[in-house]
Amino acid sequence: MGKPRILIVGGVAGGASCAARARRLSEEAEIVIFDRGQFVSFANCGLPYYVGDLISDEKKLLVANANLFQSRFNIQVRLEHEVIDIDPAAQTIQVKNLQTGDVLSEPYDALVLSPGAAPIRPPFPGLELPGIFALRTIPDSRRIREWIEVDRVKRAVVVGGGFIGMEMSENLMRRGIQVTLLEKLPQVMPPFDAEMMTAVHTHLREKGVDLCLSNGVKGFVSDKADGLIVQTESGDDYPTNLVILAIGVRPETTLAEQAGLQLGDRGGIRVNAQMQTSDPHIWAVGDAIEVQDIVTNEWTLVPLAGPANRQGRTAADAIMGYDTQFRGVQSTSVCGIFDMTVACTGASEKALKRAGIPYAKVYLHPGHHVSYFPGAHPIDMKLLFSPDDGRILGAQAVGYEGTEKRIDVMAIALQASLTVFDLEEAELCYAPQFGAAKDPVNFAGMIAANALRGDAPIVYWEHLSAEQVMLLDVRNPDEFEAGHVANAVNIPLPELRDRLSELPEQQDIWVYCQVGQRAYYATRVLRQCGYNAYNLTGGYKTQQAMDQALDPTHTLHPEHPRP
Known part of the structure; x- marks a missing residue:
């Protein structure tokens, strides 16, 4: 392109990455970033921790500033400059200087839109009352911190149980503020399947959060006392004393709409694999765009920093003439909830159902390291895979140390189109x-591979009531007495071989233990002795989680107490 003039609207994540990448590809290009805010390239993922005072120095949130962009990359950054109009035919934008009010016309060879997303603010009555905040920018975090300190906040209500809702609940509690968390859905963290979140619900309540599920906001009124x-x-x-709206975000598409750019069904800017919009001279990246899910092939919105950064690089490569493609997203994400970690990659079970994609699944609860070494605790895992060839479709995990490590491995396996048979053979670090x-990760692959090979076929708890089967509990008698599934027959695993005559030869036998391992051993014994035995995946612990997902008042009885 010779000496192209590249203008970028928005300087966080995708926009900043695009600018820096473009400079590394061309010393001749003129690159200008316009941002209506006071900061460029700041760490918005760190904002809840700044509110919670875990990060006490605001400067730590600044990944780069305008001076750094100029001195290191020769990139102009114009802060407090709002792009108010695009003229695609003339290839110009209108930019308003928010300090002076002046409006200038700026020509471009390539325009990159990275306006991000804005917090959802439903039209609740009383929404504009003092003390109601959303968190998206550094000024937002400043206002919340000031309100907490000046108003001496003792009680807060967080509306929404997603990533920001979880992180804000934790950080407000860290500051000694009593938190009520309101979530309209029957579970927190909607990207996960419901039964995977039951342990999180218990954990939040143990930490002192007043968790209110299946309860949405109707409105706000002022109160003299509080x-x-x-x-x-x-x-x-x-x-x-304080309300944090963490309901979610919607893509900022005002400029794109005014310019006549194509939008998708989910409300984001539609782009191709080169991040190019319906106008050949305009690209778009980040939270404002729709992206394609590599598992379901559906268009979706994924407001995550990792994909935004990759999109920025892809756009810069395309502008500079490189043969490049953005491969799509698989929504790999992680969240810390007090000292608990939840992580996922790929499609959830509910997403696969919506897309009509056939799947199989296994549950497991392995220790994060060997049990003989001090401090071992379980990771609750769910693996979703193709019933035809074992290709990995998604994975979720809930635990403490090492949880995100396992999902990172699953994420690469999914990206590479690996199968559960590959997970069996994965060579990973061990001490x-x-x-x-x-x-x-190996265990997950082994359980799934054994099922696909027919060595130890699995069945699901949600199908139990519809089947005429014998339900066999192979745990020890004291475990059985502490809690068991209705109509189950208890034959402890050590006694199984001597009591085979008590089992029906013509009826299917569904076997369970606490987490699935002993039931696997029992299933192998029974199948080799001619019985139609199946392992109820995940054991009694998974059944309890499913019951609690259906009835939040149900009490969990985990095998391993959480630390």
Whole structure:
């Protein structure tokens, strides 16, 4: 392109990455970033921890500033400059200087839109009352911190149980503020399947969060004593000093719409694999665009920093003439919830159902390292895979140390179109304090591969009530007495070979233990002795989680107490 003039709207994540990448590809290009805010390239993922004072120095949130862009990359950054209009035919933009009010016309050879997304603010009555905040920018975090300190906040209501809702609940609690978390859905963290979140619900309550599920906000009213009252759809009222709206975000598409660019069904800017919009001179990246899910092939919105950075690089490569493609997303993500970690990659079970994609699944609860080394604790895992060839479709994990490590391995396996048979053979790091000779990733692959080969076929708890089967519990008698599934027959695993005559020869036998391992051993014994035996995947622990997902008042009885 010779000496192209590249203008970038928005300087966080995708926009900043695009600018830096473009400079590394061309010393001749003129590159200008316009941002209506006071900061460029800041770490918005760190904002909850700044509110919680875990990050006490605001400067730590600044990944780069305008001076650094100029001195290191020869990139102009114009802060507090809002792009208010695009003229695609003339290839110009109108830019308003927010400090002076002046409006200038700027020509471009290539325009990159990276406007991000804005917090969703439904039209609740009383939404504009003092003390109600959303968190998206550094000024937002400043206002929340100031409100906490000046108003001496003692109670807060967080609306929404997604990533920001989880992180804000933790950080407000860290500051000694009592938190009520309102979530309209029957679970927190909607990207996960419901049964995987039951342990998280228990954990939040153990940490002191007043968790209110299946209860949305109706409105807000002022209150002399507390400042605010949050009114809910259930009719319950929650007095509070502070409200954090963490309902989600929607793509900022005003400029794109005004310019006549194509939008997708999900409301984001539609782009091709080179991040090019419907206009050949305009590209778009980050939270404002729709992206294609590599598992379901559906268009979706994924407001995550990792994909935004990769999109910025792809756009810069395309502008500079490189043969490049953005491969799509698989929504790999992680969240810390107090000292617990939840992570996922690929499609959830509910997403596969929506897309009509056939799948199989296994549950397991392996220790994060060997049990003989101090501090071992379980990771609750769910693996989704193709029933035809074992190709990995998604994975979820909930635990403490080492949880995100396992999902990172699964993410690469999914990206490479590997199968559960590959997971069986994966060679991973092992030392007693880090894992086991058979890593949880290996175990997941082995369980799934054994099922596909027919060596130890699996069945699912949700199908139990519809089948005429014998339900066999192979745990020890004391475990059985502490809690078991209705109509189950208890034959402990050590006694099984001597009591085969008690089992029906013509009826299917569904076997369970606490987490699945002993039931696997029992299934192998029974199948080799001619019985139609199947392993109920994940054991009694998974059944309990599923029951609690259906009935939040149900009490969990985990095999391993959480640390």
